[in-house]
Amino acid sequence: MAPIPAKALAALNAMKAIGIPMQTAKPVLKNLLKVYDNNWEYIEAENYRVLADAILDMQESQAMEKQKKISDDDISWKGKEVVTDEPEPLRTRARTRKENQHLASSQASYDVAGEPLQKKILDDNISRKGKEVVTDEPEPLRARVRARKEHHHLSPSNVGFDATNEPSLKKPKLENDALPDSHYEQESEGLVYSRNRRGKIVISMLPQPLFGEPAPRNLSPQPSSGQSVPEAVLPQTSNTSQKSGQALAHMYNRETRTLDQADEVCPVPAKTNKLVISQKDKQPVQEKIGNPILLKKPKDEPDTDYLQKHDTVSCSSDAASPTEEQCSYDSSISEIPLRMISPLQPLSTGNIDPQSQASHHHSMDTSATLQQDVNGSVGRDGQTKNDNGRLPVDKCQKGTTSKILSVQESSSFNVDVASSELGEVKLSFSCSSDQPDFHVPNLETVFKLVEDRCLRSYRILQPSFSLTNLMKEMCQCFLELGSDTADDRQENVVQIIPTLDSLKKPIMPGVYDVMPPNNSLHLTTHDDSRALDKSDPSCAHNIGGNDQNGRSMEMEKTELPESAKSESLSLVVVQQPQNPLGELRPLHDVIDISKGEERVKIPVINEITSDKYPPSFNYIPRNIVYQNAFVNFSLARIGDEDCCADCFNDCLAAPLPCACARETGGEFAYTLDGLVRKEFLDECISMYHEPQKHHKFHCEDCPLERSKSEGPPEACKGHLLRKFIKECWSKCGCSMHCGNRVVQRGITRNLQVYLTSKEKGWGLRTSEKLPRGAFVCEYVGEILTNTELYDRTMQTTGNAKHTYPVLLDADWGAEGSLKDEEALCLDATFYGNVARFINHRCSDANMIEIPVEVETPDHHYYHLAFFTTRKVEPFEELTWDYGIDFDDHDHPIKAFKCRCGSRLCRDIKRHSQSQHDTSLGLV
């Protein structure tokens, strides 16, 4: 067997790392290589995102196909069908493509020989397949290619795939398949999913206790006066889905049990807005009953005795005209009703007029569903819509008030919320399809698809992400917010971070909720969704400690029951903090400190203590001018000699280096693998190790010295003239995937901010193996003039600790005398990225900072990018040499006592001196 090429192996390994077996990934990779003409750039981009997408698409299609097959087999009554080979999602995508074709086709793609690539591929396919325009490429891949192409056409500035060289493939011939209608109800972890003939889908969600047993109030709603509600006896079981459904289970059980017995289909009165399909009879009953909403298929529950005795719904077996009159409903034992309002009603929360409640009490009990489908075609029987096409706000059962809320997201998707004051809440999603051939997919498959999409589209990178948990979270948030008093909500609450169960599971153990100093942390539990406060001794304990600045702080954490911890959800509610400059200090998201600003999530890991967290700052992925710094990004300033306007696609793949390689001696600084070339890196490293060998220049009028306003400026202490990397930019003709664009694509490696064990505070580490010369991140912060930095430092001396600011002085020597606004530095103290956590290591740090020119041809402003100086193992700390002169006591930023641990530590002298002084009693 031929060995797998290294690139292919890397791709397969990357897939393996996210749980995709090699044998699954291999054929897809092969296909992709074919589609992309063996251009690895696309495949490797974004950690093989295209490949992962294609595999997921393939799996999705297979699952759909399987489901469709099951459906087909299941429906014994189906008539003649026109079935295509192509699975449903593909057909749907093809339709979308058809609609968007003008976009895709408006982009000409050419191969190296200048032949339109799109045409070439099509021709190839046509010749292979005869007249029919069909490609060998699996549909999902083509869809993905097109989607990317369209995306880029619409937003060319996006970092993504090159729109100019991707094959755009003609859409396959579409066929309508006329699947018979089917009615399914599925349940998964408290979610009920159903669909009617016209494609209306209803997903109902039972609020799910997230940890421990549900609160008693949810288990057995108390009867309001005049009511006699038998107490529901529900089984105590460890099954999550059973537990989670208990809040409303009595209602469902009651109804479904009856319907089981009746073995019929009928509309169910107002409380559930559902219609039940008989388990035994899978007749297409909706043919007979119009357009009802379906109720989940009942599950046998152990508490059947109770339900059998107390069921109050009975349905006529004649489903020909399923009006509420055909069902009798015993109002005398009805539970507290849930209100379901029309999705078209405005988003509101309110109490129902008691008079209206009283007067409509009876009709409420016997009324039919309140839910309206998205087309307004289903309403409460006998009820007319108001002028807006909305269902009138309905009345509530006497003695109860119900909160009602509805969110209309779009014309085809609705979220309905029904709640009673007893804390029962029902959230339903409904959506409609106008596809005549719509069939009901398996709920598990739907979840899988959504999860896959979330993983792909929303930068949720945890493969353990689960939609069910997301929905649980939604329920929980609803309950949390619904339980807060208005005052609670407004008082000093700056941010609420729901930490999803699944996302909370750290990549490494020890991810803690992180928050800034002097704020209160409240963790709430599902069964008591109050934000727990300090004054409640039953639920809080002090885990206070000292913050970074030595100030004492307190946090209150809820003691969660052991059983609850694994499934707990936490909301972190904090007081709005202020930094020394009076600016807002946001809370960190421990799942991703970048708050989604980077292409990868960067978690915060604390494996050491529970009372420390990184100092608060505003995460920014790119530098921002603070005030006076002169940073001029303009196309007009880039001469033709400073860009490669004639280049195409990937400059590194071109036979000759383009103009952009001139800065680095006619050879690009990067290799085809995106690493800094060895010779270039060696030279940069040697500059740091042996600065005396390299040119150091001394300004006549040093902006740094000048910025120190006190006294006459001192003589320049010298600046190292450093080597620059120049990347291609907007004025260049190449694509965003050009190998000479590395830093501008941002962080792609998996990094973690973590608490170091060596008294250096927080640090940065990689969670993956890094090769030598790999780009890690750039130092991002506020762009300040040196005067601004000096002033800032003076203002905050003694109080706030600055991170170590960096001078952008790499080319000062070539610039002559610099004006104040041209002599710049970066300060990441208040605004910065992960680089602000990189600790110093003397001399043998595993990263080096290299100046990178991207947007500006002059070198007043540039990017400072960190590259590895050697291979770095997973979970090794990433360090760089700040270049500190530990003997320079005049430096505006006081040097710290170095604990880098390097045998080359430049602070060792000082250490030994201080030890010596101590032993002599001098200090």
Ligand SMILES: C[S@@+](CC[C@H](N)C(=O)[O-])C[C@H]1O[C@@H](n2cnc3c(N)ncnc32)[C@H](O)[C@@H]1O
């Ligand atoms: C850019 S910050 C690095 C992140 C910092 N450790 C934190 O917790 O935010 C620089 C500060 O980290 C600390 N630090 C960095 N390297 C260190 C070292 N080798 N030894 C001791 N402290 C260090 C010093 O307090 C320094 O002022």
